Amino acid sequence: MTFNMQVTNPKSSERRSPCAVACTLDVVGDKWSLLVVRDLLQGKSTFKELLASPEGIPTNILADRLKRLEAEGIVASAPYQERPVRHAYSLTPKGAALGEVLLAYVSWGKKHIPGTIALVRS
Amino acid sequence: MTFNMQVTNPKSSERRSPCAVACTLDVVGDKWSLLVVRDLLQGKSTFKELLASPEGIPTNILADRLKRLEAEGIVASAPYQERPVRHAYSLTPKGAALGEVLLAYVSWGKKHIPGTIALVRS
């Protein structure tokens, strides 16, 4: 009987402010969410593929982020086989729109952090 | 897994990957940093002004973020009075360039989170 799942995002009703920046950060402003979005944009779709990224996301964090992003309507999951059930994860249009944010990150990072490269493309 | 290190990361992890997204997230990927940048872009400059934002950043967190962002070359501080000494914080060109990232957030947030507005200049 577990509880106390990792829910840090305020619900809309308890939003900190109407600021679009603050609210977007409440959705994808943590350390891992945008990296998951980046990988999905690159065509990865299975749990294993997402785990394999060089940043090394832990399995429980990945599972939690996928769950959270799906609840936010950013990620969609569809079973592609049964017994054992397996899901293919993908971005909804809402999630794919975050590609613009990623591009802004890439642009800033490439310019201001030496040695970085774009691992995402639109 | 192998990696190279090119980011001085005051906070949690060391490096993660050469990905510009991941490295930028290591710098400003926490819950508060971009909100501080937003406020500075809007012309706020004193500790008190930054504290007054509707999101309610705690004093210790604000002090820590300012210190960290200054170490990253994103924020500059200059004393504007002595006895007691007071600092005016501002963005470096590197920090101001994050405005592009903020605009991407605003654009996404306004479109996908109902009720949000742009609290940052366009």
Place this chain on the structure above:
DNA sequence: CCGGATCCGGTCTGATACTG
């Protein structure tokens, strides 16, 4: 009063073991 620094309890993170 202002700009922080410090303390401290609770929450979240993340490595690993474990299950189906």
Place this chain on the structure above:
DNA sequence: CAGTATCAGACCGGATCCGG
């Protein structure tokens, strides 16, 4: 392979304290 359970410890954030 795709997650879930566990748990120690890092981190957040509220409250408080302090020098100027």
